[in-house]
Amino acid sequence: MNGRLKSVFGGRIVLDKREDILQAALELFAERGYYGTAVSLIAEKARVGSGTIYRYFQDKEQLVNELYRYWKTEVANAVKVEYAENMPLRTLFHETWKRWVDFAMNNREAYSFLVAHHHGPYLDKVSMEINEKIHGEYLAFFEVGRQAQVIKDINPELIMAIVTGIFSEMMREYWAGHLQLTPEIIEQAEEACWHAIRR
Amino acid sequence: MNGRLKSVFGGRIVLDKREDILQAALELFAERGYYGTAVSLIAEKARVGSGTIYRYFQDKEQLVNELYRYWKTEVANAVKVEYAENMPLRTLFHETWKRWVDFAMNNREAYSFLVAHHHGPYLDKVSMEINEKIHGEYLAFFEVGRQAQVIKDINPELIMAIVTGIFSEMMREYWAGHLQLTPEIIEQAEEACWHAIRR
DNA sequence: AATTTCGGACTGAACGTTCATTCCGTATGA
DNA sequence: TCATACGGAATGAACGTTCAGTCCGAAATT
Known part of the structure; x- marks a missing residue:
């Protein structure tokens, strides 16, 4: 949950973007609220494309x-x-x-x-x-x-x-x-x- | 503030839409929150056109x-x-x-x-x-x-x-x-x- | 008294913007 | 070559706000 966790995928060590997204969302939701936080803002803070968020989560909810x-x-x-x-x-x-x-x-x-x-x-x-x-x-x-x-x-x-x-x-x-x-x-x-x- | 107040205008008694709008907005904001309440919803509940709201208030804020x-x-x-x-x-x-x-x-x-x-x-x-x-x-x-x-x-x-x-x-x-x-x-x-x- | 004109309250379709979500081309490693 | 991960432009729905036109009581005119 600190944005720098890693996970092993197919023997390869990979930055865990899922954790980055969760951490970015936590900070933004806490500061700006749910409605005040655009998904694109979460993507930017997590340094991923906004589409990537939808690889890991069904939707914002x-x-x-x-x-x-x-x-x-x-x-x-x-x-x-x-x-x-x-x-x-x-x-x-x-x-x-x-x-x-x-x-x-x-x-x-x-x-x-x-x-x-x-x-x-x-x-x-x-x-x-x-x-x-x-x-x-x-x-x-x-x-x-x-x-x-x-x-x-x-x-x-x-x-x-x-x-x-x-x-x-x-x-x-x-x-x-x-x-x-x-x-x-x-x-x-x-x-x-x-x-x-x-x- | 009860949505049925009246005001006198040119000797004529008229429903005060401003009060209707305030009352409708109060109930909707309380129940659904600020962001969860569309202006059109307030207008509907107050039985006025959405444009009318902007005759009485500069904006939603x-x-x-x-x-x-x-x-x-x-x-x-x-x-x-x-x-x-x-x-x-x-x-x-x-x-x-x-x-x-x-x-x-x-x-x-x-x-x-x-x-x-x-x-x-x-x-x-x-x-x-x-x-x-x-x-x-x-x-x-x-x-x-x-x-x-x-x-x-x-x-x-x-x-x-x-x-x-x-x-x-x-x-x-x-x-x-x-x-x-x-x-x-x-x-x-x-x-x-x-x-x-x-x- | 009857008719016309006028002012402005009022409406809701339309506009531009923002947003969540999707889609597709590209990159990467197996 | 193939499968998967990824980015970000594209999409369409929803939103706040605007504005051209409607409506109606009151004043002015006949």
């Missing part, structure tokens, strides 16, 4: 969906914490928060892309199923916390909205240049978020 | 900006609380939260429109200045709370991100059909939000 699924899965894996026996939920939350911030700051384009396309009408059934699957996993986590009487006894969907709302708005303000994100401030945000959901 | 400014100001006025002497900040927050929810639920299209277009590249200088002005007023409120040691001693921009993040994500989940918004749940969300920002 399949391209954006492939990107979406890939990065959605990536971020889900990135925030996953290997669960240790008896780990307090507060600690689990802290670890997850940390990973989430790390991912967003180290993969700005991917994170921006995901946020901007999360509700796009061009997302297909498969992408939406992935969304719901991951959403469900997080819900289950909050349900556990509720049962353990650590988290407020309210609808887990609301808990979820609180956490994702705080996080995404924080990142948005950061990228808009209105808010610095020092380790101290990141911790303050985490603390505030926890205060919102803890019992 | 001016139309979306006019809508944005109007509703941004409307919501700002709608949530404003007449401040009574010695009113606790917690009460002020409660009143504001209530008004905000009321506005969003009673003006779904307008609220969705504002959220969806808040960062659109077609917003002009005037619209962005209105944004910053209103943003600044809210920041000042949180600054007062901080000085009074009622609200956490952290960057007001972060406080702001927390409150708007929770609210907008809550409304999103509501309109997606994932979350009911009973008075009880609305209060739980308000309470959680306050927990996040109180000292």
